[in-house]
Amino acid sequence: MSTRPIRTFTRRAVTNPVSAVYLSLVGAAIVLAATEPLYASGPDASLIWVWPALLTFPLFGFVVWLVDSGWADAPAWFFIGGIVVSALLQSFVLGTVYTSLRGRRRRHAPTASVQ
Numbered sequence: 855m856s857t858r859p860i861r862t863f864t865r866r867a868v869t870n871p872v873s874a875v876y877l878s879l880v881g882a883a884i885v886l887a888a889t890e891p892l893y894a895s896g897p898d899a900s901l902i903w904v905w906p907a908l909l910t911f912p913l914f915g916f917v918v919w920l921v922d923s924g925w926a927d928a929p930a931w932f933f934i935g936g937i938v939v940s941a942l943l944q945s946f947v948l949g950t951v952y953t954s955l956r957g958r959r960r961r962h963a964p965t966a967s968v969q
Contacts (some may be wrong), residue, residue: 865942866949867942867946867968871952872951872952873948876941876944876945877941877945880909880941883905884934884938886902892962901968907933907937910941912939912944913939913944914936914937917933
């Protein structure tokens with residue numbers, strides 16, 4: 855089995871600067887939301903989970919659609935897993951765009967002439 859697709863996915867989803875910043879932002883929002891019950895106990899305490907969902911929204915909307923279409927009592931792990939998977943897929947897309955734009959810039963860069 856070839857590991858090339860896994861390495862490509864990892865390189866584009868995690869190791870480039872744009873994806874790393876995005877995943878750090880989503881990770882910080884998840885950690886903040888998970889630790890929020892330690893320092894707040896109001897009735898609106900669970901609304902902190904809106905931020906990780908908004909940061910991953912275009913793909914996380916599909917997870918919400920799945921719950922609305924038939925799974926009425928979805929467990930919390932389904933939503934958290936949906937946020938994580940959405941963040942990884944969006945990070946991959948960001949990494950792919952970054953890689954393609956960086957490659958395009960290198961192709962069109964003027965070459966220095968040696969005299």
